Each structure stands twice: as structure tokens, then as C-alpha cells.
Amino acid sequence: MSAAPSNPLTLAYYPGCSQTGTAAEYDRSSRACCAALGVELVDVPDWTCCGSTPAHTVDHFLAGALAARNLLQAELAGHDRVTTPCPSCLAALRTASHHLAEAPAENGAPQDSGPNYRAEVERLLDRPAPLRATAVSVLQVLTEDVGVEAIASAVTRPLTGLRVAPYYGCIMNRPPGLMQFDDPENPTAMDRVLEACGATVVDYPFKTECCGAAFGMPRLDIMQRLSARLLDMAASCGVDAIVVACPLCQMNLDLRRGQVNAFSHSQGGTHHAMPVPYFTQLLGLALGLPESGLGLDKLVLPLGPALTAARAREDERIARTQAELAAKAARKNGTSANGNGSKENTPCA
Amino acid sequence: MQTPVRPLNLAQARDPDFQAAVARDSGQHLASCYQCGNCTAGCSYTPDYDFPVHQVMRLVQLGLKESALSCRSIWLCATCQACTTRCPNNIDVARVMDVLRHMARQAGYAPEPGVKTFTDSFLASVAKHGRVFEVGLAAVFAIKSGKPLQDAGLGLPMLTHGKLSLTPHEPEGNGKAEVAAIFARFDRVAAQKARAHSPGETPGNGKKGGGE
Secondary structure: OOOOOOOOOEEEEOOOHHHHOOOHHHHHHHHHHHHHOOOEEEEOOOOOOOOHHHHHHHOHHHHHHHHHHHHHHHHHOOOOEEEEOOHHHHHHHHHHHHHHHHOOOOOOOOOOOOOOHHHHHHHHHOOOOOOOOEEEEHHHHHHHHHHHHHHHHHOOOOOOOOEEEEEOOOOOOOOHHHHOOOOOOOOOHHHHHHHHOOOEEOOOOOOOOOOOHHHHOOOHHHHHHHHHHHHHHHHHOOOOEEEEOOHHHHHHHHHOHHHHHHHHHHOOOOOOOOOOOEHHHHHHHHOOOOHHHOOHHHOOOOOHHHHHHHHHHHHHHHHHHHHHHHHHHHHHHHHHHOOOOOOOOOOOO | OOOOOOOOOOOOOOOHHHHHHHHHHHOOOHHHOOOOOHHHHHOOOHHHOOOOHHHHHHHHHHOOHHHHHHOOHHHHOOOOOHHHHHOOOOOOHHHHHHHHHHHHHHOOOOOOHHHHHHHHHHHHHHHHHOOOOHHHHHHHHHHHOOOOOOOHHHHHHHHHOOOOOOOOOOOOOOHHHHHHHHHHHHHHHHHHHHHHHOOOOOOOOOOOOOOO
8 A cells, every 4th residue: 555544544435325325324424423433434436336235146257346346446545445334335345355365366276266256357347456455344443443442432422221232134244254353143343332332232132134135125025024023023122222234224124114014013913113223323422423413314213212211211210229329328327326237338139 | 925845856857067067156165065954044035935045055966957047045045144154064155046046047037027127127227327326226126027106105204304315326437437338348248158158048147228
């Protein structure tokens, strides 16, 4: 890398198509949180679609070329690391950089004796493919580059009392050999960020179960069945919100909630009204960032009632604790007056 | 609700070239699958599959090309990577599913036409705009899939929450033209391959239709 950025936390930023439309609030809140935590994001110049899932289901070299073009744009601008909030973009970009690294530029024979990945990608790109650039998620940057302790110390408005289910989706951590981040079966990065924000994070068993992905359009019935399961489980965990890190998960659970609820209803199940914020929106709130910069108004199911309920519960808990302490103090004063015992701290049972 | 599982037809002719092609294109050692079923156990889509994923692997091992390429399962796999993550023999099962999809497309199979239409409409949008234009994609899909009203109810919440972007956010520079060129080269290569491998058959490539 020739032009080393002065801030060690400067990364190329790849927004991804959804983040210019249905998931604009994920883009906005990711940028706001990164800025507040000292991470400088420089947009990949003239970025284009990574190919996402549709490209790799048609051809691996087409998918490789669409993703590699963006890695190349970042590399030419002097960046070896590209960060993106979207797991689909992340998977597409990392798959390309992974296979490009496997297939050396020296035209060496690839291990599987199939066509040379780099050569095929370069044929479609019509220029040399990137050599080093790879992608990491915004979640990974926040937990590994910034660190959970630094986040915790930057929190000014803790989300105390808010019960949340952290939902990672399928491909933020899978497959582990490719993603190289967190645990593929029980990821905890988002748990730790949300705990640093002061929220109560439940042990959500469906952290990495599929929501139905892009089947909302072609096979609505499948998406309804899978997303309904996620909502039922979250409700049984007694949470105020499901917190997500993927625009497709968010769309299925939020914008398509009416469709999912209709399915649940037809199966004798219950409707669910819990909101589905991005983790960056809650982090932004906890960091004291202005709500207008976090796109809370773009959530179809409003977050406000959940925050209000959590605050009310927390106020009630504080009042109860204070009352208990007052009662205990009163009792202690009473016993001290009788001359029995002088210990300040009575051991807990 | 559940899709009935298709019986394995072992009387079909075994095609060793097919086995070799799947192994080559996926880069996977297919013989190391010992049919433990861990992939199927973790697959969210098993109820919708006509062959559970471990049986798809078996079809490939047996070289049963016709059954493997005509099945629905390969179109309904969402590449959630649970199978790949959990395979005790480190087979990238999702990549095998991908490769089968590629071959099925080239051979002209489309047992889940909606999935194929969605994929084609998505890529057509990328080829045209350089990025996916979500609203345009939804409109094209609604028309081409013959389900124009399925998602009509989403319009109002999208509008009221500022998620309805009626114009595409295209790349500011040369990106749009470069992406179009990638698709053009891909279509040329795909057409060449189709002519070389199966004369007479129409190529099944990614870009179909004019987009929105």
C-alpha cells in the first residue's frame, strides 16, 4: 500500500445496494457509529454491485468479477481493507479475495485442476484482478479494531433494561474458514456490543438460523415459515426487540412482518409486534448520537414503545430496589437499637 | 405443506463425466461424503426439498445426472452455509449445490421458475444500472412471475418510512459501463461454452430480458 492513511483506523467503505434503498438506516447508523468511535470510512470510489447471492448461483467467475471490481477500486485508492455493514456483500467480497489468493497471479496450476480462478475473473474484468484487498464487516471492525471496552467507555446513554435477542443471520460468520470471525455456531460479537450499550442480551437459540433470505419474492411461503419461527422464539425469550446485522433479515422481519404475521395467524400462532433495529442503531443511541442520524424513523415497527417500556421497567426496578434498601436500613436501625449485632454486611443466603 | 421426497432411482445410467465435472467445478472431494446426514439435519429448507441435501450429494456420488439436475432442492438452497459449516469431512456442500445449479441452468432446467426469474431479474438490474435498483427489481419480478399483487401491500409502509426509492442510485463514474461490459463478456463466454459442450442447446446465462 503506497499511500498509508494517517489514522490507523481508516478503512475503505462499501455500502452495498440495499444500503442506498431499503436499508438506508443501516448505512446511516453504521457511518454515524464509526465516526463517533474514531473509525474513518472512505467510500470505495464508484462502487458497483458485489453480485450478492444471485451472481454466485449463476456462475462463480461472474460473481468473482463483480465482487473483484470493487476490491480493485479500493486497492487502487490505497486500501487493503474494505468494510461493509452487509453480510451478503461481505460474503461476496471475501469469497472473491479468498479464491484470488488461492489462485496466484503467476498462472500457477490451481489445486482443483479446474480453470484458473484469477485468469477467468481477469478475463471478465478485462484488467488485472486485485492482489491483496479483502473485506471485513463493520461488526468485526467495531469489536476487534475499536474493541468492546472502548465502546463501553464511550456509552453515554446506556440502554439499561432493554431486553434484546441478537440475530446474526446465516452468513456473518459462516463458513468459518472463509469468514474468519467469531464463532460460527454461537457468535457473540453483537452480544458483547449490545451488553456494552447496557442492554440485557438474552441467550437467543436461533442466532444463525435462516430467515428465508431472498425467497420473500419467489417463494413467500418459505420466507413466512422461517421468519415466523424466529419471531416465535424471540417472543418466548421475552425480548423487547430482535437486533439484526443484515438488511435482508431486517426486511423479512420488519417490512414483511404483516406477511409473516398472516402466516402465523393461519397456523393458529400469534402476531408479534416487536421492532427489529440494526445493532448500529442501538449502538448509536447508547453513544448519545442524535436520533435523526440513525434513521429510526425508517423502521416499519417503531422502536419507541420498546424503549419506553424498557425505561418504565427500569424505573420500576430502581424504585423497588430503593424501597427494599430503605426497608432493610430501617430494619437494621431497629436491630442496632436493640443492641444485637454490629456487622455492616450481612452475608447473603 | 411439505414437498414429498422423491425416491432415488438407482436404475438410471451412471454418468462418470458428470461426477468428474461436479468435482472439478466445485473443487470438492465428493467421495468423502459418508452420508451422515449432518447437512440435512441443519438445513432450514429440508421441508421444501424434493431430495434432502445429503441425498443430493448421494445423487452426485452415484453419477445420477438427470435426477440431480432436475431437482428442486438445488434452486431452493439459500446458501446459508449451515451444511458447509457442519460437514465433518469439510466438504463445501453449498458450493456443490451452486455448481449443480449452474449445470441445471445450462441444461435448461427450471423446476422453480420463480427463483430463476428472481435471479435473472436481479442480475438484469445490475447489468443495466451497475447496482441493484430494488424498486425496479420488485416491479419486474411482479410482472414476470405472474404474481403482481403479492407484495403490493409493502408499497405503503415503504412509502411512509422513506424506503421507496423510485430512481436507481447508479455509480457516479465509469462503474455502470464496466459492469455492463463484465456481463457482456460473460454472456459471450457462456454462449461459446454452450456451443462447445452441447450443440443445439440454448445457453442458460445470467442476463435475461431488458430489465426495468
